[in-house]
Amino acid sequence: MTQSGFEEVKFLAEEFKEEIIAWRKHIHMYPELSGKEYKTAEFIVERLKEFGIEEIYPAFGGTTSVVAYIRAENPSDGKAVGLRADIDALPIEEKNDVPYKSRVPGVMHACGHDAHTAMLLGAAKILNQLRDKLPRDVKLIFQSCEEYPPCSGARALVEAGVCDDLGVIFGMHVYPEIPSGTVGVKEGAMMAAADFFKVELIGKSAHASKPHMGVDPILMAAQAINSIHHIVSRKVNPLHPAVVTIGKIEGGYAPNQIPDEVKMEGTVRTFNEAVRDKIADWMERALKGIAEVYGGEYRFEYIHGYPPVINDKNATRYVREVVKKLLGEDRLIELTEPSMGGEDFAYYLKKVPGSYIRLGTRNEEKGLVYPLHSAHFDVDEDILPLGSALFASLALGYGKTPEGGNF
């Protein structure tokens, strides 16, 4: 894609700026919880039809997601470029006093998915006008339920085959930790797998003065805590980051009684699937051994959250080049550390190479400094056309050859 191509995208994004901002405000005012994004999906379909996009698949994969194609006028051998926005809101009561404040009590777009949706709509409008310049088809993925792992929209869409005709996929998230208008990229591990576990250690209640008559689950818990903490330091390769935290423990009623049970809960964060499985396996082994030694029992539940988000090297290099050409080198931020948070974009990346990008929205002058999921979170509207331009450029610049990613 030539420099004038990038200028054209920027020009169109600027031309649609007010519209993109208005869409975001509308979606912000009517937030819907994960898996229940009915009105949001309708709004998306209406806009896409308005732009003249014909191939639209609402309720894709039995979810409330909307998938649509913008077909290249001169198609190439390359598979489609996927662009993904998540569309759900959170069960949070908005504390911002703004004209576009949430009209739905207890529900708020506190993670910026309203902005993602509006930015991808903006990109769709731009790309549909530039179909003659598209190197390959574009698949727009407006994904439901990112915030609630049991109904993960990404998992459902991948199972329904959404990645089957994709050559690459890009996702973007607004990010209040880097300045407005900058773009954060990182190759490799971007976000952790975030799992949870529950442990019950079952003993036998007895008088505190007669411990030999019972089985002490508090002592079992002490051993379990020790053993579990040794998994990372003694069973995991030190070059593979992992965190195990037991964040909750309860048990016992009186100072002079051995109780019958202790319960614990915690979380495991990893960037490597093998490490992830190993930790779960060793936890169970430790608990089994302790129960046997003390003559008690155990219950263990390991709840898998999202897999780790691993950005493809080449796709991320390509993003870097696009950002430099579209916005300039000074707007590109190399993120040095991955985040220990989770994100279901991981499921697409397990199927197809791609990159998950952070779009800066921190603006101290405007007071936009609150973290994601805060009841005070808000995005800097000025970055919305920029996000649309970036999405559109990623699709326009990807190249005709099957391997793609070259200008």
Ligand SMILES: [Zn+2]
């Ligand atoms: Zn979130």
Ligand SMILES: [Zn+2]
């Ligand atoms: Zn989010």
